[in-house]
Amino acid sequence: MSMTDEAPRLIERPVAAGDPSAAPGMPSEATDNGVVFRSEDVNVYYGSFRAVRDVSFDVPRNQIMALIGPSGCGKSTVLRCYNRMNDLIKDARVTGTITYRGTNLYDERVDPVEVRRRIGMVFQKPNPFPKSIYDNVAYGPRVAGQKKGLDDIVENSLRKAALWEEVSDRLKDSALGLSGGQQQRLCIARAIAVGPDVLLMDEPCSALDPIATARIEDLMQEIKQDYTIMIVTHNMQQAARVSDTTAFFTADIHSESDTRTGILVEVDTTQKIFSNPSDERTENYVTGRFG
Numbered sequence: 001m002s003m004t005d006e007a008p009r010l011i012e013r014p015v016a017a018g019d020p021s022a023a024p025g026m027p028s029e030a031t032d033n034g035v036v037f038r039s040e041d042v043n044v045y046y047g048s049f050r051a052v053r054d055v056s057f058d059v060p061r062n063q064i065m066a067l068i069g070p071s072g073c074g075k076s077t078v079l080r081c082y083n084r085m086n087d088l089i090k091d092a093r094v095t096g097t098i099t100y101r102g103t104n105l106y107d108e109r110v111d112p113v114e115v116r117r118r119i120g121m122v123f124q125k126p127n128p129f130p131k132s133i134y135d136n137v138a139y140g141p142r143v144a145g146q147k148k149g150l151d152d153i154v155e156n157s158l159r160k161a162a163l164w165e166e167v168s169d170r171l172k173d174s175a176l177g178l179s180g181g182q183q184q185r186l187c188i189a190r191a192i193a194v195g196p197d198v199l200l201m202d203e204p205c206s207a208l209d210p211i212a213t214a215r216i217e218d219l220m221q222e223i224k225q226d227y228t229i230m231i232v233t234h235n236m237q238q239a240a241r242v243s244d245t246t247a248f249f250t251a252d253i254h255s256e257s258d259t260r261t262g263i264l265v266e267v268d269t270t271q272k273i274f275s276n277p278s279d280e281r282t283e284n285y286v287t288g289r290f291g
């Protein structure tokens with residue numbers, strides 16, 4: 001399936017209402033073959049340093065995909081390609097093709113702000129704004145110009161993020177007074193509030209205690225029917241517990257130039273990656289034999 005020659009239809013810069021060239025709606029799920037993202041030969045450079053090389057794989061819809069591998073192998077770099085966060089890093093350059101539901105994400109007609117609304121991100125360290133709980137969740141919709149229905153959006157987003165019961169009586173309190181685990185769920189609520197399709201999570205639990213981590217993992221299971229989730233985790237038990245598919249990356253070390261390039265070793269069902277992987281490098285990593 002390739003729709004990359006067609007004009008991007010779903011994440012264009014906004015067109016004036018009534019404009020005959022206005023884009024039709026989002027492709028239906030029946031037309032995406034169950035694939036949300038397809039990457040082909042993706043390379044990411046920071047200046048002249050190639051951080052990841054020739055990464056190609058598909059991301060299935062309504063599943064949780066884990067990206068695992070040793071530190072520095074390019075997991076965060078790859079994750080940032082999917083919502084064009086690397087655009088914001090000086091000197092970063094992405095080559096190859098990434099399509100989102102058939103649309104080339106890097107087409108010049110695609111609006112990166114709209115991309116980041118559809119494809120939200122949650123970071124390692126919870127980063128609530130120094131505002132009230134309510135204002136954190138309402139932030140995205142307000143920026144998008146929404147004025148009505150904010151109470152409902154805030155409540156629904158907090159419910160989805162499994163935080164409503166804990167904060168419904170103190171929505172006007174500062175988000176900074178929440179525990180780390182609550183702050184991370186608030187960040188998930190904030191991401192959900194703008195109606196995304198995909199959530200990218202970069203080690204979302206690594207600053208949390210085991211109880212808060214379990215809450216986030218449960219939450220991921222509950223929301224995956226509505227979203228596609230990609231999670232970077234250095235915690236292999238977590239990848240095994242939460243994900244449906246797993247991509248294993250490693251660093252290819254060039255002894256002559258003393259540089260390391262991240263490569264994708266294999267992608268498969270999580271079950272297979274952790275029980276009977278195809279590649280010896282994966283086996284060594286998941287069994288803990290990796291150096």
Ligand SMILES: Nc1ncnc2c1ncn2[C@@H]1O[C@H](COP(=O)(O)OP(=O)(O)O)[C@@H](O)[C@H]1O
Nearest residue numbers: 046051070071072073074075076077078089262
């Ligand atoms: N903003 C950046 N500028 C320059 N190099 C970077 C930047 N971010 C990451 N890198 C380099 O790219 C490689 C991959 O990093 P990263 O994607 O953070 O790996 P991981 O998430 O797997 O630990 C590393 O060598 C890292 O030093």
Ligand SMILES: [Mg+2]
Nearest residue numbers: 075076077232
């Ligand atoms: Mg990382």
